[in-house]
Amino acid sequence: MTQHRQLAEELIAEAEKWDGIRAGIAAIDEVLGGPSYKAVAVGSWQTNHSEKTTPWLPNARSLLVLAMHHPEDDPRLDWFDRGNTAGNRRMTKISEELGTWLFKTHNVRAQPLPYHVEKGGVYLKDAAVFAGLGVVGKNNLLLDRKWGPRVRLRAVLIEGRLPSGRPPEDFQPRQGCAMPCRKACPENAFGPGQYDRPTCIQRLNSDRDDPIESGQKDSEGSPILVTDWCRRCEFACPVGEK
């Protein structure tokens, strides 16, 4: 086994020690040449996500891609509160700890990337496909081999070039799919035959305008309100564990 292959395997194993995490390696060049970078995004999505833009680590050629299980019965991971979600905070912590481990054990640098592409992140579904974690389904979501669409994704830049995964050929959930996601969408965002971004944005904007009570109170005793984003196209999908 080459040194690089061994490092990649150790890094993936270290990431998968965390509960509910699957990991893979993608080549940056493949991700930057992927379909999302070629697509023209219609409709504008504004967020107040609190993240800093940082320049990319020089000489990084690989991405560690993390998929975190986001079960249906733990909606809190997705609740948007004070500039972030609990799920994103957990993934940032895991990414940082893996970066520290990699430097300490192998003297290789790593850089956790922001969530948003505009702030220096990458298109994460493409990254997950090229890392071999799954495929993009009819609901326009990454279908992880184990958990289907019920995952949240993150990427960490890795110095140097590690051997990467491949889009899985033996996992083809799209074949013969009856597309229940398309009927489940409350906005009929798949009405035109494929995912319509402006229609979906409309729905998520209305979720934001209509926050729910989190069950927690702030220091003054007032209920903390959070955004509970729509997940119907995830929940309707028969692929993977709930």
Ligand code: B12
């Ligand atoms: C902006 C954004 C939004 C916007 C716009 C979404 C959009 N798709 O355009 C809004 C707010 C509407 C939104 C909605 C949702 N989002 Co969103 N979103 C993002 C974000 C930040 C960027 C996505 C983007 O702009 N893509 C570019 C547009 C042009 O392309 P696209 O529609 O995604 O389609 C591309 C891919 O499907 C890809 N693709 C298709 N087939 C194939 C095949 C191969 C081989 C490859 C390599 C690629 C590929 O190419 C398409 C373009 O041609 C990502 C995080 C990130 N950094 O990637 C999260 C992300 C995609 N969202 C996520 C989620 C969960 C959601 C929602 C369910 C809401 C929620 N509860 O969070 C819905 C689902 C909508 C849907 N069915 O697609 C998750 C997806 C997890 C997963 N399993 O895939 C991500 C990865 C964030 C995360 N927390 O992990 N989102």
